[in-house]
Amino acid sequence: MSSTLITGIGELVTCDASLGDESLLGVLHDAALVIDDGRVAWVGPAAQAPAADEHVDAAGRAVIPGFVDSHTHLVFAGDRAAEFAARMGGEPYTGGGIMTTVAATRAASDEQLRAGCAARFAEATASGTTTIEIKSGYGLDVATERRILEVAREFTPETTFLGAHVVPAEFADDRAAYVDLVCGEMLAACAPLSRWIDVFCDTGAFSAEETRTVLSAGVGAGLLPRLHGNQLGHGPGAQIAAEFEAASVDHCTHLTDDDITALADAGVVATLLPGAEFSTGSEYPDARRLLDAGVTVALATDCNPGSAYITSMPLIIALAVREMHLTPAQALYAATCGGAKALRRDDIGHLAPGARADLVLLDAPSHEHLAYRPGSPLVRQVWLGGLPALQQQ
Secondary structure (H helix, E strand, C coil): CCCEEEEEEEEEECCCCCCCCCCCCCEEEEEEEEEECCEEEEEEEHHHCCCCCEEEECCCCEEEECEEECCECCCCCCCCHHHHHHHHCCCCCCCCCHHHHHHHHHHCCHHHHHHHHHHHHHHHHHCCEEEECEECCCCCCHHHHHHHHHHHHCCCCCEEEEEECCCCHHHCCCHHHHHHHHHHHHHHHHHHHCCEEEEEECCCCCCHHHHHHHHHHHHHCCCEECEEECCCCCCCHHHHHHHCCCCEEEECCCCCHHHHHHHHHHCCEEEECHHHHHHHCCCCCCHHHHHHCCCCEEECCCEECCCECCCCHHHHHHHHHHHHCCCHHHHHHHHHHHHHHHCCCCCCCCCCCCCECCEEEECCCCCCHHHHCCCCCCEEEEEECCEEEEECC
């Protein structure tokens, strides 16, 4: 593969504090970047740039790492627009609409699931996402959970088995039998297609005991643990995530001081999903409290048809700044390097030498415009593995 030199970078965000201005974002101005064999080979002042086989002029634009969306439910059928309208009319969000999506997903063909996922994946790419995680959880039977993961695998290696999303209606009178199914036949069918095991540990979903049972089975099958927790109220999710040394616990809206200390001590990433609060009219997590306690924060879309039908990471950044009081720098870091840490990846989410050359050229002079101009089409180019994947006109 030939090398490529990108010059004319008005602001280069590396997300490596050892580079540039040594801030959280490791910013360089009037910068250049060299890509070789799909990796970042060099970054520095444009005046010192080495030669390369090809040359691209960024024309003063900002260059940032590609977004890492570490929490999505991209494979599903149907929508829940009526449910959204009802919430906007005053009805509370309870999570109960998941079964509506389960019914539609079970009835959909593989081709329909693939087409829907492809459309949402393209939207995410167009908004600057270069790494995405996709969960199952809308099948809740062995065949459909496996079908969801087969489709998800076509788009990303970061796939998550979420058979323990909710208990389906056919097991309402025998929860234990459903947990046995998740830990037995369903896990056996889905583990070969998954990297992660996840459980929705919250009000109306799975108890602490059930969560431990499912996570233990998943870990025993070679999967890495992560968790939905503390979204709908105070509960055991964060503590269980710390107990299992999970990569991430996601939502984190309702946390005690002890929960936060446990996450910090165990090195568990708190993945915040402000699109869910935006779409449900719910209370936002206290992101600053987590950062002040030394917890790594990630941002993700939670793209799903019920509580956050959002594929845009720039929107999530804007919400985190406006509603959760992160600085633009903290929000961008959480949407890139924070997401990488939530996936236990050190090759993405930053643009230091050696990283995958996943990057975004913005039609803006600085990263601050992501929050400053919400809704504006700022993504000019997206590069994946050192090659242009998207060019906006």
